[in-house]
Amino acid sequence: xxxxxxxxxxxxxxxxxxxxxxxxxxxxxxxxxxxxxxxxxxxxxxxxxxxxxxxxxxxxxxxxxxxxxxxxxxxxxxxxxxxxxxxxxxxxxxxxxxxxxxxxxxxxxxxxxxxxxxxxxxxxxxxxxxxxxxxxxxxxxxxxxxxxxxxxxxxxxxxxxxxxxxxxxxxxxxxxxxxxxxxxxxxxxxxxxxxxxxxxxxxxxxxxxxxxxxxxxxxxxxxxxxxxxxxxxxxxxxxxxxxxxxxxxxxxxxxxxxxxxxxxxxxxxxxxxxxxxxxxxxxxxxxxxxxxxxxxxxxxxxxxxxxxxxxxxxxxxxxxxxxxxxxxxxxxxxxxxxxxxxxxxxxxxxxxxxxxxxxxxxxxxxxxxxxxxxxxxxxxxxxxxxxxxxxxxxxxxxxxxxxxxxxxxxxxxxxxxxxxxxxxxxxxxx
Numbered sequence: 026x027x028x029x030x031x032x033x034x035x036x037x038x039x040x041x042x043x044x045x046x047x048x049x050x051x052x053x054x055x056x057x058x059x060x061x062x063x064x065x066x067x068x069x070x071x072x073x074x075x076x077x078x079x080x081x082x083x084x085x086x087x088x089x090x091x092x093x094x095x096x097x098x099x100x101x102x103x104x105x106x107x108x109x110x111x112x113x114x115x116x117x118x119x120x121x122x123x124x125x126x127x128x129x130x131x132x133x134x135x136x137x138x139x140x141x142x143x144x145x146x147x148x149x150x151x152x153x154x155x156x157x158x159x160x161x162x163x164x165x166x167x168x169x170x171x172x173x174x175x176x177x178x179x180x181x182x183x184x185x186x187x188x189x190x191x192x193x194x195x196x197x198x199x200x201x202x203x204x205x206x207x208x209x210x211x212x213x214x215x216x217x218x219x220x221x222x223x224x225x226x227x228x229x230x231x232x233x234x235x236x237x238x239x240x241x242x243x244x245x246x247x248x249x250x251x252x253x254x255x256x257x258x259x260x261x262x263x264x265x266x267x268x269x270x271x272x273x274x275x276x277x278x279x280x281x282x283x284x285x286x287x288x289x290x291x292x293x294x295x296x297x298x299x300x301x302x303x304x305x306x307x308x309x310x311x312x313x314x315x316x317x318x319x320x321x322x323x324x325x326x327x328x329x330x331x332x333x334x335x336x337x338x339x340x341x342x343x344x345x346x347x348x349x350x351x352x353x354x355x356x357x358x359x360x361x362x363x364x365x366x367x368x369x370x371x372x373x374x375x376x377x378x379x380x381x382x383x384x385x386x387x388x389x390x391x392x393x394x395x396x397x398x399x400x401x402x403x404x405x406x407x408x409x410x411x412x413x414x415x416x417x418x419x420x421x422x423x424x425x426x427x428x429x430x431x432x433x434x435x436x437x438x439x440x441x442x443x444x445x446x447x448x449x450x451x452x453x454x455x
Contacts, residue, residue, distance in 0.1 A: 026380075026383070026444065026447055026448050030183070030447060030452070031383060031444060031447075033181050034177065034178065034181055034183075034440070034443050034444060034447065035384070035440055035444075037177045037180055037181045037443075038173075038174075038177050038436065038439050038440045038443060039436075041173065041176075041177055041180070042436055044173070045169060045170070045173045045435060045436060045439055046151075046156070046432060046435065046436075048072075048169045048172070048173060049149065049156065049161070049165060049166055049169040049429075049435060050149030050151075050156070050158075051068065051149070052065060052068070052069075052132070052149075052160070052165040052168060052169055053147065053148070053149035053156070053158035053159070053160055053161050053165055054147050054148065054149050054158070055068060055132075055147070056147050056159075057132045057133055057134055057160065058133070058134060058136060059105065059133060059136075059198070059199065060105045060110065062110050062111075062132055062133050062195045063109035063110060063111065065132045066082070066110075066111050066112075066113050066132065066193060066195070069113050069132070069168075069172070069193045070082050070111075070113045070115075072172060073113065073115030073172070073191060074115075076115070076117075076172075076175065076176055076179060077117075077179070078115035078116055078117050078191065079115070079116045079118065080113065080114070080115050080116075081113070081114045081115075081116070081210070082111045082112070082113045082114075083111055083112060083206075083210070084107045084108060084109070084110060084111050084112075085107045085110075085112060085202065085203070085206035086107075087102070087103070087106060087107055089209060090202055090205060090206065090209070093205060093209065093406075095201075095205050095208075095402060095405070095406050096202065096205065097196075097199065097200025097201055097202055097205075097360065097362075098200075099199040099200060099359070099360070102199075110195055111195075112192075112193070112194050112195060112203050112206050112207060113192075113193040114190060114191065114192050114193075114207060114210075114212055115190070115191040115193075116188060116189070116190055116191075117175060117179075117185060117188065117189040117190075117191075118188055119184070119185045119186045119187040119188045119189070119450060120184050120185070120186050120453055121186060122186050122187075122451070123185060123186025123187030123188075123450040123451040123452075124187045124215040124216065124449055124450055124451070125187045125188040125189070125190065125214040125215045125216075125450070126185075126187060126188075126189050126190070126214055126215065126216055126217070126218070126445075126446060126449050126450050127189075127190040127192060127212070127213070127214035127216070127217035127218070127403070127409060127411075128171035128172075128174075128175070128189070128190065128191050128192070128217070128218055128220065128442070128446075129171075129191075129192040129194065129204065129207075129217055129218070129219045129220070129399060129403065130164055130165075130167045130168035130171060130192070130193060130194070130219065130220045130221075130415075131164060131168075131193075131194050131195065131196075131197030131198070131203060131204075131399070132160075132165065132168060132193055132194070132195060133195045133196060133197055133198050133199075133203075134159050134160040134163070134165075134198070135159070135163075135198055135423050137159060137425075138424075138425050140425045141425075142157075142425055142426055143157075143426050144157040144158075144426065145157075145158070146158055146159040146427075147159065149161070151432070154430055154431045154432055154433070155428040155429065155430045155431075155432070156428060156429045156430075156432050156435075157426060157427070157428045158427065158428075159427055160427070161417070161427055161428055161429040162222050162416075162417035162418055162419075162421045162422045162427055162428065162429050163221070163222055163417060163419070163422030163423065163427070164220060164221050164222055164415060164417060164422075166220075166222070166415065166416040166417045166429045166434075166435050166438070167219075167220025167221060167222065167415030167416060167417065167438070168193065168220065169435065169439075170220055170415060170416055170435055170438040170439045170442055171191065171218070171220045171415075171442055172191060173439050174438075174439045174440075174442035174443040174446060175189055175191065175443075175446060177439065177443050178443050178446055178447065178452070182454055182455045183447065183452040183453070183454060183455065184452060184453055184454075184455050185446055185447070185450035185451065185452055186450055186451035186452060186453060187215070187449070187450035187451060188214070188450075189446055189450060190212060190214055192204070192207050192212065194206070194207060194399070197398075197399055199360075200360055200362065201362070201399050201401075201402050203399075204399040204402040204403065204406075204407075205402055205406060207407065208402060208403075208406040208407040212407065213407045213408055213409045214409050215409075215410075215449075216371075216372070216373035216376075216409065216410050216411070216412075216449065217373075217403045217407075217409045217410070217411040217412070218373070218377065218411070218412055218413070218414055218442070218445070219398055219399055219400055219403070219411060219412075219413045219414075219415070220413075220414065220415030220416075220438070220442070221394070221398050221413050221415050221417075222415055222416065222417030222418050222419055222422060223392070223394065223413055223414055223415055223417075224416075224417070224418050224434070225381075225414070225415070225416055225434050225437055225438055225441070226389070226390040226391070226392050226414070227374055227377055227378060227381070227389050227390065227391045227392070227412060227413075227414050228283070228391075228392050228393060228394045228412065228413035228414065229283045229366055229367055229368070229369045229371070229374060229391055229392070229393065229412060230281065230283040230284070230322075230323050230364070230365065230366035230367075230393035230394070231323075231364060231365050231366070231393065231394045231396065231397055231398045231400045231401065231413065232292075232293070232320045232321065232322060232323075232364055232393065232394060232395045232396060232397065233320070233321050233322075233323070233325075233327060233361075233362050233363045233364030233365070233397060233401070234318055234319060234320050234321070234360070234361070234362050234396075234397050235318075235319055235321075235327055235330075235331065235357055235360065235361035235362070236316065236317065236318055236319075236357065236358045236359045236360050236361070237316070237317045237318075237319055237331070237334060237355065237356070237357060237358060238314065238315070238316050238317075238354075238355075238356050238357075238358040239264055239268075239314070239315045239316075239317070239338060239353050239354070239355050240312065240313070240314050240353060240354040241257050241260050241261045241264055241312065241313040241314070241315075241348075241353045242257065242260075242311070242312060242351045242353075243255045243256055243257030243258075243259075243260060243309065243310055243311045243312060243313065244309070244311055245308050245309055245310075245311035246308070246309040247307070247308070247309075248307040248308070248309070251309055253309075254308075254309030254311070255309070255311075255347050256309050256310055257302050257303070257310040257311055257312050257313035258302045258303065258310045258313055260313065260345065260347060260348055261300065261302055261313030261314075261315060263341060263345060263348070264313075264315060264338060264341065264342075264353055265297060265300065265315060267337055267338055267340075267341040268295055268297060268315070268317060268334075268338075269295075270337070271295060271333070271334060271337050272291070272293070272294065272295040274337075275293045275295075275330075275333075276291060276292060276293060279292040279293045279322060280292075280322075281322045281323060281324065281393060282369065283323075283366065283369060283391065283392060283393035284322065284392065284393040284395070285392060285393075289393075289395050291395070292320075292322065292395065293319075293320045293321055293322060293395075294318075294320050294395060295317055295318065295319050295320065296317060296318040297315055297316070297317050298316055298317065298318060299314065299315065299316035300313070300314070300315050300316075301313065301314045302314070316358065319331070319334060320395060321364060322364060322393075323364040323365060323366040323393075324364070324366075325364065327361065327363070327364075331357065334355070335355045338353055338355055339352065362397035362401065363401045363405065364401070365398075365400045365401035365404050365405065365411075366393070367404065367410050367411065367412060369391050371410055371412070373410055373411075373412050373449065374391065374412055376445055376448050376449045377389070377412060377414060377441070377445050378391070379448065380441050380444035380445045380448055381441055383444065384437070384440055384441060384444065394413060394419070396419060398413055400412075400413055414438075414441070414442075415438055416429065416434035416435045416437070416438040417429050417434070418430070
C-alpha cells in the first residue's frame with residue numbers, strides 16, 4: 026500500500042474519532058438481549074443504507090435452520106422465534122479485480138446478571154479511559170470498528186476493488202444461528218474478519234466446547250437418622266474433584282502453535298458452572314447435579330474428549346462402595362461448538378499483520394482464543410477463511426460493569442481494519 030494512501034486513511038480516522046466513539050455509545054444504548062435485537066439491527070440497517078451499501082435484512086426461517094446440521098438449538102427458541110430479530114448484511118460492491126472481504130460481528134448480548142451495576146448498563150458511560158455498558162467489549166466495539174472503518178474509507182474517497190460485506194448477526198451467544206442464516210443465504214467471501222474482542226491481537230484459532238451434565242444419586246433420610254442416608258453432596262464433591270483432576274490431566278498434554286501458555290494458563294479449561302443438590306434442609310440430599318463446560322483445541326476429537334471425561338468419572342466411581350453400584354449419569358447437554366483454525370501464514374493473516382506493523386512498527390501477536398466464535402461457521406459452512414481480530418477484552422466480557430478499556434483500542438482497531446480493507450481488496454480513488 027502506498028504511504029500516501031495509508032497516511033490519508035489514518036488521518037481520516039483521527040478526524041472521525043468522536044463519531045466512532047459516539048457510534049459505539051449508540052450501539053451500547055440498545056438493550057439487545059436475546060429476543061430483543063430488533064432495534065439495534067434497525068439502527069445498523071439505516072447506518073449501512075446511509076453509507077450507500079446494498080442492504081439485505083431478513084428474519085431467519087427457523088424451520089430452514091433446523092434442517093441444517095450446523096443448527097444450534099437452545100431453550101425457548103421455538104417460543105422466541107425470529108420475528109423482529111433480523112440478520113443484516115450490507116454490501117459495498119467493488120469496482121472489480123479485487124478480493125472480497127467479509128467483516129462480521131454479533132449484536133446480541135448476555136444478560137446483566139444479579140449484581141447491581143455501578144453505571145447504567147445501557148448508558149455507554151465514559152469514565153476515564155473506559156466506556157461502560159453491556160456489550161461494550163463483547164462485541165459492540167468490534168461492530169462499531171468494522172462499520173466505521175468502511176465509512177472512513179468512503180469518506181477518504183476510496184472505493185474497494187473487491188466487494189466488502191458487513192454482516193451484523195444475532196444468536197452468536199446461543200450458538201451461531203445468525204451466522205448460519207447468512208451462510209444459508211449464500212454469503213461468502215475470499216476472507217473474513219470477525220471483530221470479537223482480542224485486545225487487538227490476531228487470532229488464527231478458536232477453541233471448541235461442549236456442555237456436560239453429571240447426575241449423582243444418593244439416598245434420602247431423616248436428619249434424625251442421617252446415618253441411614255447417603256449424601257449426594259458428599260459423593261458429588263468426589264466427582265467435582267475428579268473433574269478438576271481431568272482438567273489438570275488434559276492441561277499437561279495440551280499444545281497448539283496458536284495458543285501461548287504464558288497468555289492462557291489454562292488452554293483447555295473446564296468450568297463447573299452449576300452444582301445443585303437436595304430439596305430440603307432436614308433431608309439428606311438424594312441427588313446432586315454438576316453442569317460443566319469442557320473446552321478442546323483444534324485438532325482434538327470432541328467425541329474422544331467426552332469419552333475420556335466419562336471414563337475418568339467411572340474410574341473414580343469404582344473406588345467408592347456406593348458410587349460403584351450407583352454409577353453417576355454423564356450426558357452431553359445443550360451447546361456443542363466445534364474448534365476452528367486457519368494456518369498462521371494464511372494470506373488474510375499476513376495482510377492484517379502487515380497493516381498492524383505499518384501502524385505500530387511492532388511484530389503482530391498471533392494467538393488462539395479459549396472461547397468459541399462464529400469462526401467455525403464461516404470456515405466450515407460458509408467456506409470462507411476467517412481470522413478473529415477486534416478491540417476489547419474477554420476479561421471484562423460477560424461481567425458486571427463490563428467495559429471497553431482503553432477506548433483508544435476502538436480507534437486503533439478502526440485504523441487497522443480500514444488499512445486491511447484497502448490492502449486486501451485493493452482500492453481506487455473515486
